[in-house]
Amino acid sequence: MPEMNIIEAIRDALTMEMTRDERVIVLGLDVGRLGGVFRTTDGLQQRFGKDRVVDTPLAEAVIIGSAIGLAISGMVPVAEIQFLGFTHQAFHQMGAQLGRFRYRSRGRYPLPVTVRAPMGGGTKTPEFHPDAIEAQFVQYPALKIVLPSNPYDAKGMLLQAIRDPDPVLFIEPERLYRKGRAEVPAEDYTVPFGKARIVREGKDVTLVAWSAAVEVCERAAEQLSGEGVQATVIDLRTLVPLDEETLVKSVESTGRCVVVHEAPLSAGFGAEIVATLQENAFFSLDAPIARVASYDTPYPPASLESHWLPSPDRVVKRVRKLLSA
Amino acid sequence: MPEMNIIEAIRDALTMEMTRDERVIVLGLDVGRLGGVFRTTDGLQQRFGKDRVVDTPLAEAVIIGSAIGLAISGMVPVAEIQFLGFTHQAFHQMGAQLGRFRYRSRGRYPLPVTVRAPMGGGTKTPEFHPDAIEAQFVQYPALKIVLPSNPYDAKGMLLQAIRDPDPVLFIEPERLYRKGRAEVPAEDYTVPFGKARIVREGKDVTLVAWSAAVEVCERAAEQLSGEGVQATVIDLRTLVPLDEETLVKSVESTGRCVVVHEAPLSAGFGAEIVATLQENAFFSLDAPIARVASYDTPYPPASLESHWLPSPDRVVKRVRKLLSA
Amino acid sequence: MFQLLDPAGRLRNGAKPPLDDEFVLEGLRWMMLSRAIDARATGLQRQGRLGVFSPVLGQEASVVGSAMALDPTRDWLVPQYRELPAMLMHGYPLHKHLLSKDGVVMTYFGEGASSEGDFHEACNLAGVVKAPVVFFLQNNNWAISTPRQLQSSAGSLAERAAGYGMPGVQVDGNDLLAVNQVSREAVARARAGEGPSLIEAITYRMSFHNTTDNPSKYQDPAELEAARARDPIRRVQAYLKGRGMWDEKREQEFEQAISEEIEAAIVKAQKAPLPNRSQIFDNVFAELTPRQAAQRRELLGEG
Amino acid sequence: MFQLLDPAGRLRNGAKPPLDDEFVLEGLRWMMLSRAIDARATGLQRQGRLGVFSPVLGQEASVVGSAMALDPTRDWLVPQYRELPAMLMHGYPLHKHLLSKDGVVMTYFGEGASSEGDFHEACNLAGVVKAPVVFFLQNNNWAISTPRQLQSSAGSLAERAAGYGMPGVQVDGNDLLAVNQVSREAVARARAGEGPSLIEAITYRMSFHNTTDNPSKYQDPAELEAARARDPIRRVQAYLKGRGMWDEKREQEFEQAISEEIEAAIVKAQKAPLPNRSQIFDNVFAELTPRQAAQRRELLGEG
Ligand SMILES: Cc1ncc(C[n+]2csc(CCOP(=O)(O)OP(=O)(O)O)c2C)c(N)n1
Numbered sequence A, B: 001m002p003e004m005n006i007i008e009a010i011r012d013a014l015t016m017e018m019t020r021d022e023r024v025i026v027l028g029l030d031v032g033r034l035g036g037v038f039r040t041t042d043g044l045q046q047r048f049g050k051d052r053v054v055d056t057p058l059a060e061a062v063i064i065g066s067a068i069g070l071a072i073s074g075m076v077p078v079a080e081i082q083f084l085g086f087t088h089q090a091f092h093q094m095g096a097q098l099g100r101f102r103y104r105s106r107g108r109y110p111l112p113v114t115v116r117a118p119m120g121g122g123t124k125t126p127e128f129h130p131d132a133i134e135a136q137f138v139q140y141p142a143l144k145i146v147l148p149s150n151p152y153d154a155k156g157m158l159l160q161a162i163r164d165p166d167p168v169l170f171i172e173p174e175r176l177y178r179k180g181r182a183e184v185p186a187e188d189y190t191v192p193f194g195k196a197r198i199v200r201e202g203k204d205v206t207l208v209a210w211s212a213a214v215e216v217c218e219r220a221a222e223q224l225s226g227e228g229v230q231a232t233v234i235d236l237r238t239l240v241p242l243d244e245e246t247l248v249k250s251v252e253s254t255g256r257c258v259v260v261h262e263a264p265l266s267a268g269f270g271a272e273i274v275a276t277l278q279e280n281a282f283f284s285l286d287a288p289i290a291r292v293a294s295y296d297t298p299y300p301p302a303s304l305e306s307h308w309l310p311s312p313d314r315v316v317k318r319v320r321k322l323l324s325a
Numbered sequence C, D: 001m002f003q004l005l006d007p008a009g010r011l012r013n014g015a016k017p018p019l020d021d022e023f024v025l026e027g028l029r030w031m032m033l034s035r036a037i038d039a040r041a042t043g044l045q046r047q048g049r050l051g052v053f054s055p056v057l058g059q060e061a062s063v064v065g066s067a068m069a070l071d072p073t074r075d076w077l078v079p080q081y082r083e084l085p086a087m088l089m090h091g092y093p094l095h096k097h098l099l100s101k102d103g104v105v106m107t108y109f110g111e112g113a114s115s116e117g118d119f120h121e122a123c124n125l126a127g128v129v130k131a132p133v134v135f136f137l138q139n140n141n142w143a144i145s146t147p148r149q150l151q152s153s154a155g156s157l158a159e160r161a162a163g164y165g166m167p168g169v170q171v172d173g174n175d176l177l178a179v180n181q182v183s184r185e186a187v188a189r190a191r192a193g194e195g196p197s198l199i200e201a202i203t204y205r206m207s208f209h210n211t212t213d214n215p216s217k218y219q220d221p222a223e224l225e226a227a228r229a230r231d232p233i234r235r236v237q238a239y240l241k242g243r244g245m246w247d248e249k250r251e252q253e254f255e256q257a258i259s260e261e262i263e264a265a266i267v268k269a270q271k272a273p274l275p276n277r278s279q280i281f282d283n284v285f286a287e288l289t290p291r292q293a294a295q296r297r298e299l300l301g302e303g
């Protein structure tokens, strides 16, 4: 099986799906000749031409707006936004338009649109670039929100996203883009939405994360294991739809849970996980569910981001506290 | 003491503060000659002139942008957005700009800006208009988010908002704008942020709400009282800052809690309340904390909104279920 | 400002009639239908039998003249909310087909909406990709209470087109013939692959913004009076009269037919079943998420 | 396109020198400082001693000529990120004062940024309220890899000004004298209360977008070569040489002084204390919320 990093896995999925389905169009800033600022679309324009890999003017809202129009007229657009934080500029076209056409047209205009964007800090990019604002999009109930954390999922989930009959916000873990290769099947496969991945299993505590925070939890679990604490790590993969079943089952067995995410704590998606779990696994809980998140401040200067972002250390500390409670 | 409805209380606060502080400027769509689409600024332009009550072009982002610029240059702007749902168009100027100037300028440019907007359904306005998206703004940690639910708070909190040295999103309960008058002091007073209001006290369950949902809880509590169930109703008043103390104390005494809000359930601010309470009142809880919210769909057609929005009935049912658990 | 008919309904400069009389009559019928619906709907709203409603009153030539330039078998119409006759004419939006290779999109918006950033982004992108779009700006002088001169200090909004590399034209929006001509030119241009155009139709909102509005707070009655003298419907009627195609009898026939059409539509609408609450969950996604499905069960008491 | 100096540094049409030689020398010094910082910073970045960095290279006349039109005692400068010499000249932004009654704001942005809707909303509002703003558009032909012609099909971006009721002018952005002149005119206009202006400075990004970029993927080397022949620094040097104000000795002196200035700044920067993690919580609000205060205690291990 070939080995790929996340960038390569994404490129592989795009190439595959553009080959298979002529309706697939890639559009965004610098996706053409440059091949994307992270090179995820490298070589696609040479291969599929300028009509299918389109460099747009610098205007995020109309990138999403065009994707909506293309979808209505029968195409299957994959829009790239350079950083998720730049969707600030396109917010009104995302949830309030992209996420409502099927509903307001009573099913006449389903929008098979994928919006791809990298997210997250740890690479010393300034504010906007790293903004982890995934929870804001969950408040638009007709967008699917999916976040692969590794090359295998990146490919399988992107193929799923493009084929999905509804709009999907596909958020990529920027920090992990080139962090090591893993085996990725060369052939066509999809990873279904709404099915969390159990990264490792342990009996003492459940760590829940998505996107790059999964890697933080893995490192925390490793460290905890050295201390004799066995952690389950769950990679949520998709926030909408949410795999409540896997979450509940795990917490029922461990009785303790820490949710970890890169967004600031307050009103982050971690709160939703806690609210859901305490409702559905209440009588199994041995301790309150904890959250480890970034602090409630704007994104700090690059030299301080490592103190601001959730770290394996902070997760470990939180788990210790839970176990001693 | 004079009696006012919420519209009148807001107008009173604006008039008072514009008289007291020459730096206060009102700007927005139709705020001048028309006096605002809800008449909250009626008569202000005649009184304070066109330089202080400014009808802007139809562009929400630059309304917020101008407020930022005015604040940097020493003014105290109060921007009106006609409906909170129209902030979709201004999202990038709200959290990512208005909410970051003090931080990114290391304190050189604090922004004493107030953004006023009505929110909520129940008046048969179409999508956008009623969108309850308050939780999205909480993910911008340097915005204060405040939501009065009655005339007294509307005046006192608006005076507080305008005088606050930081940006405040002041969300008004549209459905309650003219729903009855209440006593409002004619004089100057402020309602501090971060202090919830205990609307009524009961020993059996705590109902938590903000904005127009407070009225839903009051009606539910009334109904429950007829069934012999005594409910505490807490009006949160401000989401940022959050009065955790009042919440925790109440739930410690009742052991049961239902959070009620108009936003769709998933990732609504109710989740944050639940997450916070289960962490800080875990051992006092007799049952999981419940949420009654709108469903996870786009805003439905007007004829169906009453089924979609949280109703006293749904709250009562949920409380009964909690008590029988 | 391009004009073919003067306010008295005379062809300017003794020009030849540019359109078939039957076509103009058809346009007039749509315009009169629109005006009659405005009156009837406002009445129903005042009786509490209809929700908030925005009349077209005064803008009928602008809406009808432009919409009649489209080919319903292949073009798309993307309205704002003040284009009822266009929607009746073509459906909302034209959806009988996916956009065909030579289909054209006509999109409507007010001078107020044109201050939003999206206007700029859309026009600019359309210019770059030579999209087959007609941007139809109805400048009716008002955005609720905000007058045109507070909306922009541009001399003409059509001038903005140059900044997007497309032609822009200002047309008398109360002149059915002129509106139709510039619209057909723009549609033809788009269809030929030459790219988008911007049309600024100068018209006037002769009524309230919508049924919740009170223009007496902000509108000078003299301005409204002046606008009435430029009434687009009377202009076409005068033109057709001059051509021997219109008289009182004809007017009565039209009005009678229109009134019957409207009453029939009201009866039909009243019989239409009210939406069922389960429809709240229809068409959210192709398939509901488990959480949405659970909420639906709760709503329907199946929980 | 307005020009005073041709690429060889000769005044066009035998015009009289429009600026004091000392002023031009001062401009040249800023331009040369900027270019030297670009080289040094790129070097530091390549050694891993500096973060991502965007050079000004090629645009020095555009940035310096415009910024020198401002009065630092009362005007404001609002840069994008490619205006380092302007920021060194005036601080970022000028903040010694609140905006005074006759203060002017000059704001910089690229032709790429001008495709965003905010450009439109800001220009339009500024036109309506006659804001004392100079919109300075640096058209350097690139937005990362996206060339000007994919950004807009407008013949000139300065033409957009008409749509906002303000004057627009295209100027040779590699001509210090011409940039300064149109900038001073726009500043004077704003200061006189006559409202905003749009300046489109035609220049060329002679380097990468920033240190993470690789222009060989998208740039035709011939185009870069052509741009080098229009180098803004050599143009001013040639002009001053013609006026007997520049020679090799002078050049060496300038370069020597600039190099010392930069090295001193680096030494100073290296000595500056690193920010402390507690600063994460500084200036979020005037006063932290209880929740933020608790988080701060946790961070500092005081929890
Ligand atoms: C984003 C947004 N902002 C504001 C409004 C409120 N609003 C509805 S119509 C209108 C005026 C629109 O004016 P114009 O575009 O000129 O169209 P007209 O009503 O004149 O046809 C306004 C301000 C809205 N619906 N959406």
Ligand SMILES: Cc1ncc(C[n+]2csc(CCOP(=O)(O)OP(=O)(O)O)c2C)c(N)n1
Binding pocket: A029, A058, A060, A082, A086, A089, D082, D109, D110, D111, D112, D113, D114, D138, D140, D142, D143, D144, D205, D209
């Ligand atoms: C909202 C947003 N979208 C995209 C970017 C990424 N980005 C940074 S600079 C740039 C190009 C800007 O081009 P231009 O405005 O012409 O300025 P230049 O770099 O040429 O000076 C892009 C696309 C961003 N920072 N913010």
Ligand SMILES: [Mg+2]
Binding pocket: C110, C111, C112, C138, C139, C140, C141, C142, C143, C144
């Ligand atoms: Mg209008």
Ligand SMILES: [Mg+2]
Binding pocket: D110, D111, D112, D138, D139, D140, D141, D142, D143, D144
């Ligand atoms: Mg550029």
